[in-house]
Amino acid sequence: MQWRVPLFDPDLGEAEKQAVTSVICSKWLTMGDRTAELETRFAAFLGSRHAVALNSCTAALHLALLGVGVEPGDDVVCPSLTFVATANAIRYCGAQPVFADVASLDNWNVSRATLEAVVTPQTKALIVVHYAGFPCDMPAIMTFAQSRGLAVVEDSAHAPGACLDGKAAGTWGDCGCFSFFSNKNMTTGEGGMLLTDQDAVAERIIRLRSHGMTTLTLDRYKGHAFSYDVLDLGYNYRMGELNAALGLAQLAQLTIRNQQRRLCVERYWQHLFAIPALSMPFQQAPGQSAYHLMPVLLPPGCERQRVMATMQAAGVQTSIHYRPIDTFTAYVEAGLGPGQHLVHTHEIGKRALTLPLYPSMSPKQIDYVCRVLREALDETRVA
Ligand SMILES: *Cc1c(COP(=O)(O)O)cnc(C)c1O
Numbered sequence: 001m002q003w004r005v006p007l008f009d010p011d012l013g014e015a016e017k018q019a020v021t022s023v024i025c026s027k028w029l030t031m032g033d034r035t036a037e038l039e040t041r042f043a044a045f046l047g048s049r050h051a052v053a054l055n056s057c058t059a060a061l062h063l064a065l066l067g068v069g070v071e072p073g074d075d076v077v078c079p080s081l082t083f084v085a086t087a088n089a090i091r092y093c094g095a096q097p098v099f100a101d102v103a104s105l106d107n108w109n110v111s112r113a114t115l116e117a118v119v120t121p122q123t124k125a126l127i128v129v130h131y132a133g134f135p136c137d138m139p140a141i142m143t144f145a146q147s148r149g150l151a152v153v154e155d156s157a158h159a160p161g162a163c164l165d166g167k168a169a170g171t172w173g174d175c176g177c178f179s180f181f182s183n184k185n186m187t188t189g190e191g192g193m194l195l196t197d198q199d200a201v202a203e204r205i206i207r208l209r210s211h212g213m214t215t216l217t218l219d220r221y222k223g224h225a226f227s228y229d230v231l232d233l234g235y236n237y238r239m240g241e242l243n244a245a246l247g248l249a250q251l252a253q254l255t256i257r258n259q260q261r262r263l264c265v266e267r268y269w270q271h272l273f274a275i276p277a278l279s280m281p282f283q284q285a286p287g288q289s290a291y292h293l294m295p296v297l298l299p300p301g302c303e304r305q306r307v308m309a310t311m312q313a314a315g316v317q318t319s320i321h322y323r324p325i326d327t328f329t330a331y332v333e334a335g336l337g338p339g340q341h342l343v344h345t346h347e348i349g350k351r352a353l354t355l356p357l358y359p360s361m362s363p364k365q366i367d368y369v370c371r372v373l374r375e376a377l378d379e380t381r382v383a
Helices: 014-026 033-046 057-067 085-092 112-116 138-148 199-209 217-221 241-272 304-313 329-333 343-351 363-379
Strands: 050-054 075-079 096-100 123-129 151-155 175-179 192-196 294-297 352-355
Touching (some): 014 241, 033 241, 050 057, 050 199, 057 085, 057 151, 057 175, 085 096, 123 138, 192 199, 304 352
Parallel strands (some): 075 096, 075 123
Antiparallel strands (some): 294 352
16 A cells, blocks of 8 residues: 555654664674663653663553552553553453553543552552653652552653653653554654662662673673672563664754654644534643644544545555554453443444654645545545
8 A cells, every 4th residue: 555645654764874884894883882872862851860771662551550669469450541561561460450541531640540540459550651642740740659559651652752741751750661663653663761760679679680690791792790680570671772772863853853743733623623523532631742743633433444445445544543442352361351331432432543654754745635534424424
């Protein structure tokens, strides 16, 4: 399928080519100087004491939960309107996900009220997701978490560079987890980053990243160490140097690319206002978004599959973010769904549509997508 407008289009150019080539010439392919530099730069960019590079955001979520002490038998609250990795990470720890609804049909983030409604005496931690890049209400959520002694992990996969009250998304809670998967705001192909201000948590996570070992291959190569001990049941969640080199090139462009995304979303909003049947979440959202996704809410009863098929026939790729996790077979079979209390989540799950969004999108392409969407809605006679 040759899309006239794809859902996303990663910006990879000369800087990325050179970065990758220089790693190949150096012959050091994993967890070396580039990984260390990406950690330093990412921590400085977002204002965090520690940044730990990993091979995915899923790994970051898993280690963040272990880092804050989540154990088998604990409950961890998270949204159901998110990528399945958010809840899977809880289950990797032997803990149980408890799903919180999102705030409203306008605000697709969890809120203090929706979290509080489902917290149990077994709850050890909360995972919040900054949906589409729009920051959750972190001041209220942190006040609530502190009053109950709950740890907070931010799934910031959509939100590198987002901030609220001058503080970056991913630096409010105990840990912030970022994704550098191919379709995210900055990419390393596969990759992730974990932020924390807590020295003890960082130390544990750094060890768990590499099998629980006390020294790295690089330290031994440099003659800093001869042997190692294993202190924890760790994992291989390391980042490769090729990925880190890509990440350095991408991080250098992130601010400008997020601004380009913002202009795209604003143009979308201007056009889509004119379609009364449609609504767009987050238009009144406080703070600065990273504008990862362009979600719209289709009218009730709209045949979403037909709208998507019509748009596909016109060369426009769309997607659905997200089918609620509590409706997936594996979650229903595990007794974790479907959750009757997830009223807004399930409504959004039926009516959400994600439109194309990427920094290099032209105004013409946005205008075209809006026209095609309007025609698709007309065709299903709901506009
Ligand atoms: C992409 C994504 C993840 C997983 O990221 P990976 O780097 O692919 O593991 C987790 N949570 C959310 C909300 C995501 O969008």
